[in-house]
Amino acid sequence: MDDLEFRKRAYANPNDQSAEFLAASNASPERTQLLKQLQALDKRVTAAANSVVVPEGLAARLKSIDSNVVAIKANKTGFKRYIAIAASLVVAVGLALSPGLFSPRPSAADLQFHDDVLGHVYKEISRFDLTRDDVSFTQINNVLEREAGGHFRDNERIKQLHIKFANGCRIASNGRGAHIVLDGSKGAISVMVVHSSPVSTTFDVKDTRFVGKIIPFGKGNLIIVGEKDEPLEAYESMIAEAFEWSI
Amino acid sequence: MSETPVLDDSAKRKRYQLIVDALYQDVYRYAYWLCKNGALAEDLVQETFLRAWRSLDSLQNDKAAKAWLFTILRRENARLYERYRPDIVDIEDQSIADSFDNEPDQRMDRKLLHDAIESLDKDYREPLLLQVVGGFSGKEIAEILDLNNNTVMTRLFRARGKLKHVFFPDGKPDETLDEPQYE
Numbered sequence: 425m426d427d428l429e430f431r432k433r434a435y436a437n438p439n440d441q442s443a444e445f446l447a448a449s450n451a452s453p454e455r456t457q458l459l460k461q462l463q464a465l466d467k468r469v470t471a472a473a474n475s476v477v478v479p480e481g482l483a484a485r486l487k488s489i490d491s492n493v494v495a496i497k498a499n500k501t502g503f504k505r506y507i508a509i510a511a512s513l514v515v516a517v518g519l520a521l522s523p524g525l526f527s528p529r530p531s532a533a534d535l536q537f538h539d540d541v542l543g544h545v546y547k548e549i550s551r552f553d554l555t556r557d558d559v560s561f562t563q564i565n566n567v568l569e570r571e572a573g574g575h576f577r578d579n580e581r582i583k584q585l586h587i588k589f590a591n592g593c594r595i596a597s598n599g600r601g602a603h604i605v606l607d608g609s610k611g612a613i614s615v616m617v618v619h620s621s622p623v624s625t626t627f628d629v630k631d632t633r634f635v636g637k638i639i640p641f642g643k644g645n646l647i648i649v650g651e652k653d654e655p656l657e658a659y660e661s662m663i664a665e666a667f668e669w670s671i
Numbered sequence: 672m673s674e675t676p677v678l679d680d681s682a683k684r685k686r687y688q689l690i691v692d693a694l695y696q697d698v699y700r701y702a703y704w705l706c707k708n709g710a711l712a713e714d715l716v717q718e719t720f721l722r723a724w725r726s727l728d729s730l731q732n733d734k735a736a737k738a739w740l741f742t743i744l745r746r747e748n749a750r751l752y753e754r755y756r757p758d759i760v761d762i763e764d765q766s767i768a769d770s771f772d773n774e775p776d777q778r779m780d781r782k783l784l785h786d787a788i789e790s791l792d793k794d795y796r797e798p799l800l801l802q803v804v805g806g807f808s809g810k811e812i813a814e815i816l817d818l819n820n821n822t823v824m825t826r827l828f829r830a831r832g833k834l835k836h837v838f839f840p841d842g843k844p845d846e847t848l849d850e851p852q853y854e
Contacts, residue, residue, distance in 0.1 A: 435828040435835075437802070437809065465835055470803040472784035476703045478696045479713055486691045486720045570751070571710075592710040600714075 430455055438462035534623045537595070538638060542631055544595045544603075545614050545649050552605050552612040556588055564590045564604060569670065571602035572617040572644065579666040585659075588612075601644065608659075610651040615663060619644045642669045687724055690736050695720070698740050701804050704796070705748045707789070715751065719744045741805055742815050787837045795830035798823050 425433075425448040433445055438459060440446075449459045561583050565575040571592035576582050586607040593603035593616060601618035614636075629636035629649050636649030636656060646664060648656050698719060702712040722743050723730075730739055788796060801812045809827070813820045 432824070432828055435831045436824040437827065438831070461839065462831065462835065465831070465838055466803070468780065468784055468838075469788065469799075469834060472781045473704065473788060473800055473803045474700060475781055475785075476700045478699045479709065482699060482713065482716070483691055483695050486695055486717065487688050570714075592708075592714070594710060594713075 425451075427455075431458070434459050434462055438466050531624075534625065534627065534638075537623055538627065538629055540595050541616070541629060541636075541638060541647055541649065542634060544593065544616075545634060548593075548603075548605075548614075549612065552589065554586075554588055554607045554612060559587050559590045559604075567591060567604070568602045568617060568667075571600065571619075573619050574617060574643075574667055574669040576663075576666045577668050579662075581662050582666045585662075595647075606659075608650050608654050610654040613648065613650040613654060613656070613659060615659070616647040616649075617641070617644060617667065618647065639664075641667075683727055686733070687727055690723070690733065690740075691720060694737055694740055697737065697805060698744060701741060701800060702744055702748070704788075704800050704804065705745070715744060715748055718747045718751065722747065737805060738807065738811050738815055741801065741807075745815070783837075787834055791830055791833060795826050795833065798826045799830040802827060 425444065430445075430448050430451075433440055434449070434455075449455050561576070564587055567590040568575045587604050588607060589603070589605040591603055592600070594600055595616065595618065600620065601616050603614060603616045606613050606615065623638050623645055624640060626637060626639045629638060629647070633652060634649050635652055635654065636647065637660065639646045639648075639660070641664065646660070646667070648660055648663070650656050650659075695716065699712060699716050702715040702719070703709065706712055706715060719740060723740055730736060788799070791799065797816060798812050801807045801815060802809075805811075807815065809820055809823050812818075812827075813823045816823065818826075
């Protein structure tokens, strides 16, 4: 194997274990040195590339995919499917038409979700740079569509908001959604649209710094959190009016 | 009866779970490098495994599962994010920062390596990551990327050449780097 061929193969795969390559690497001290250098570099590159932290519980979530698919598959066959859909529709229509009819107190899971929401806002607050340029309406809708399964209708009031960030977020283990941050009168206002439904009743978010609401909202939840004394009602009605779930 | 027998379904589920256990970490890491965002990477991995579940019967040999999953992953990434991913600031992405070792020198070294890998052209970065994260051979990489083997070897050669020049700046850049080697 000539030097050029050796170099090609050493760079392409410094861990080549073929007898021919190993013999060639011992043919001169220069070759041995080059290979050692490339192997040392490769070790560092491999360690760096594999240092990405894998989210906790990912394997369990991936395994639960199959249960969901099986459940969907099962529901697609047989008469129970139609009963289930009809029952869901009755409940959904009933809830939609009678928001005051059911006003249960927040469950322990709801309260946990409240804490998760606040924890998420505190975690992210240091990154909210309200001096940056606004995110475009198209970008916001791309994120909402991708992360929450919905979008804003073409709405001038929404377009006039100063939205500074838009990205996916995970508030709780099943709380996948979109998180947008806008510039309010008292500071950053977080608006999160979560596709799953971790809460079943509207309740307030409150601690010594933040106020807000977690609201059952169509196919998921709408969460609005801002600094104390921020008038959030206007944003709540504006967003609820403009947001549309995709079918 | 059109329903799948329970036994078959149970065997399929067991097979799927074994594949998840064996490969989810490599698949996630590669997904992360493809989209460089933790939340997007997880979504991508979920989509990948969902598709894998749906078409598991088409996988003839479990030894080929990794290459099969990486191929699905790349396709899903192209379908979901490559064309219209908005240019957004990552609010919560600390997937790499959190993984750094405690030693400042190691942390710096890894940061430099991450930056160097990210700075590689996609054509060079992809085969390199398939090799060092996926552990694939040149031939397998060629199949995943739908390239010929010589092209893959050239791209690996150049990827390492560029990294070597970053980390051994005192040495002269390899004079063969600018020459088309295999293509």
